[in-house]
Amino acid sequence: MLQVQFIRDHKDEVIKKLAIRNIDAAPMIEKVLSLDEERRGVQTKLDNTLAESNKLSKEIGNLFKSGKAAEANEMKAKTAELKESSRELSEKLNETANELTELLYKIPNVPHPSVPAGNSDEDNEEIFREGEVPELYEGALPHWELAKKYDIIDFDLGAKITGAGFPVYKGKGARLQRALISYFLDKNTAAGYEEYQVPHMVNEASGYGTGSLPDKEGQMYHVGADDLYLIPTAEVPVTNFFRDVILNESDFPIQCTAYTPCFRREAGSYGAHVRGLNRLHQFDKVEIVRIEHPDKSYEAHEGMIEHVKEILRDLKLPYRILRLCGGDLTFTSALTYDFEVYSTAQERWLEISSVSNFETFQANRMKLRYKDADGKNMLAHTLNGSALALPRVLAGILENYQTPEGIVIPEVLRPYTGFDIID
Structure with missing residues (x-):
């Protein structure tokens, strides 16, 4: 605000x-x-x-x-x-x-001077690209067909017990999912982020604190009887640790990471581009959150971007980074960079992370302050990023690592999965 x-x-x-x-x-x-x-x-x-x-x-x-x-x-x-x-x-x-x-509450954050003008995601600026796009064998499949072929994700069973957009991971698919979560958390904690396990529902004050409420696009799942909301991301509970808190300058930087399932209604999402893991109502994500001194927040933002780059280099996935234009910027963000992994079988880019600086926008809503050298209460800066969102990372791995013999597991994940190939 x-x-x-x-x-x-x-x-x-x-x-x-x-x-x-x-x-x-x-x-x-x-x-x-x-x-x-x-x-x-x-x-x-x-x-x-x-x-x-x-x-x-x-x-x-x-x-x-x-x-x-x-x-x-x-x-x-x-x-x-x-x-x-x-x-x-x-x-x-x-x-x-x-x-x-x-x-x-209805006025969005002021964009950073580097944010380009534009109306939609078509106007976002590509600022970086890295990684080789593999040449797949003839007859290569999209990930939803691979999931069925190797019996590792059951979309029909999820639809039976809940509805579309709630997949069931099975066997090596479940183990690969767990491996990614553990690897991401280990990578984040090694970089200095403290790990937390947090509630998967929040109260109204927490929703307003990070800008998820008012729910302008109708994307939050609301538990009416208890007036609680299923979280759309771990950013919401983690950032609200610091609601109504006054920090000291010596407390900076504060770095947190958490794994949670995430819940989004994704109202109005239809068509072939949302097939399989491309768009879900429930998905897993590992989040990083930073609370920073205003003078250091953009340096921290660059550090978060480099951290996500390192994860994708370890996974050896082709990716690119986009600077979001004004028309595609989220309501609360001053500056956002999106990471996208290339889906070779679908021949399209899939968003896997957004790394954002909110400056004082969330802090003002939450009354998150710190005492400066003169003892005056000042608003802190908040930042967050996905490190990483699992569904499209998993889709990228299944499609880019497929061979006629099976799906090869990225080398960095093998200590976590305990197997080298899904066949």
């Missing part, structure tokens, strides 16, 4: 930068400033009214002590009026503050 003071001080800049997201933010920004002005005015009236009421109360007390009960009782009528006025002003203040907050 943007800070009102920042909007007030940089009004034209905020409107200009949000235009990169293809948003005409001027009406909302003007409304924010108008509501804030109204809120300030009501707050001043309330403060003055309370001060006057307190002053009269003291005077009434002194009059009673002096035996001037008649004068004191006359003044009590005035204090009753002031109390009623205070009550009305408090209600008005709460209404205005709530309206202002609700409006701020």
